[in-house]
Amino acid sequence: MNETIKISLFANGLDHPECVAVHKDGSVWAGGEAGQIYRIAADGTAWEEVAATGGFILGISFSPGCEWLAVCDSAAKCVWKLDPETFVLELFSKGCNAHQFNIPNYPVFDSQGNLYVSESGAFNEVKGKILKFSTDARAEVWHEGPFRFANGMALDKGERHLYVVCSWLPGVERISIGEDGSAGEREVYCTLPRTVPDGIAFDDEGNLYVTCYTPNAIYKISPNRVCTLLVDDWEAHTLANPTNIAFGGKNMDQLFTANLGRWHINKIDLGIKGLTLVSHQNI
Template identity: 55%
Template sequence: MPISLKRASTFVEGLDHPECIAFHPDGSLWAGGEAGQIYRISPDGKTIDTVAGTGGFILGLAFAPGAEWLVACDLRKQCLWRLDVKTAQLTEFARGVPGHPLSIPNHLAFAADGALYVTDSGHFRQADGAILRFDADGSGRGGVWHPGPFNFANGIALHPRDAALYVACTWLPGVERIAIQPDGSPGKRTVFARLPKSLPDGLAFDARGNLFVSCYTPARIYRITPDRNVTVFIEDWEAHTLCNPTNIAFGGADRRNLFAANLGRWHITRIDARTLGAPLASMATNE
């Protein structure tokens, strides 16, 4: 049975249709806007600073290990941006890899060694998405890690213990799992879960290995256990508190709250999840 919607509330409002969120180890929450804004939100949600702007449309955000810089996916500019957290200097990170220009750079995840995985969703309803991998040196060089094809590869997450990458495939609809071989190459690809009549978008693991999946529609977040038991974690049939929830992330002082960006509105939702979120690569220095 889903948890009560009373456990969800507005953490911050006044953003420009946020698609993505990412936590910095200092407790600040970063988000993107549909006009290319990159926001920094204070840990208490009371202050919003527009750190940078690309003039595009920001989709995914992720901090590199050490959290001194982040990478942002830009839908409109069809590129990845690198932002220095201290100086706010914004530079182009990549427009693709050899033989594969970016079409819809959607979401991204850093591995502990600094390697960066990025979904390129492909064209609308054409099932031609792929996953790129960029070198750990931060140079912006990389290649196609898995050519797919994926049916609109969207949010991704690395399992906290298992060597695998999980991908939300919006038009599957569901989640796929790709094993990561010891040499870093992709291994077996399987459908981890199917989520009929939904549009899965964002992914986040808790420390127990449960996978949380936010859906653009309906306004719902699923929880999938390691043995693939799928349940509805929370839903909002009115689509007010949760409205087209896209990316999700665990955060808060004890990392037991789940935050959701609401592309359909102007706010970020905080959910009392009562489970510890899995640490990300950017948190390595604080763990």
């Protein structure tokens, strides 16, 4: 482990959580491999299972204002819509006319309330796509790809690009977003040889943090694309197949990591403020 980085156990006893997201009230949300959706108190002292789909929860994301939580379910091959106040769960989408979900992996909202969802495609096949859902219920394949297993995603500051983890590239690609919202130029942003990257998040300075399912590591990619190793846990006890990450905490300078290989969420006191998401305005 990097001794300069302080990592602590935030919540334990979850069912192999792959995803993590932070509500505007500071609570941390996660999902389990049997479809559980967890709400963890902002201080980490307690958690509760608030809903269950019976599937396998991959990525989750809050809409602007946290009116609802988008939940990707690989077993049910759909995106669910969860009300974070009432915990009522309803089906949001199984895809669009041009493509039905096979592995809906990760959702991202923009400031207008449009929802991007990565479609991984299939294991060991290059079939990944990006679907987009507008606020007026229009659904489309936003980018045909094909991507090498499209996984975690993030929008940069200003929403000029959508960044997409391609687990079997392995690395991160980015797609420019046109003024009309259409997909533009696609390029490889960075490669991470001999890794399986999974989740990403930006800090406020434009650094991109990438978690790796294997090895048990987190990388930091600077705005000029210099890659440094932030955390490396060869023992795989603290970081255990880390997947999705999210900034939170009182000052938005703590990084929460899900660990698919175990039962806990970590908290990293990074000391660097995360990029403010559309759901973070009131934290």
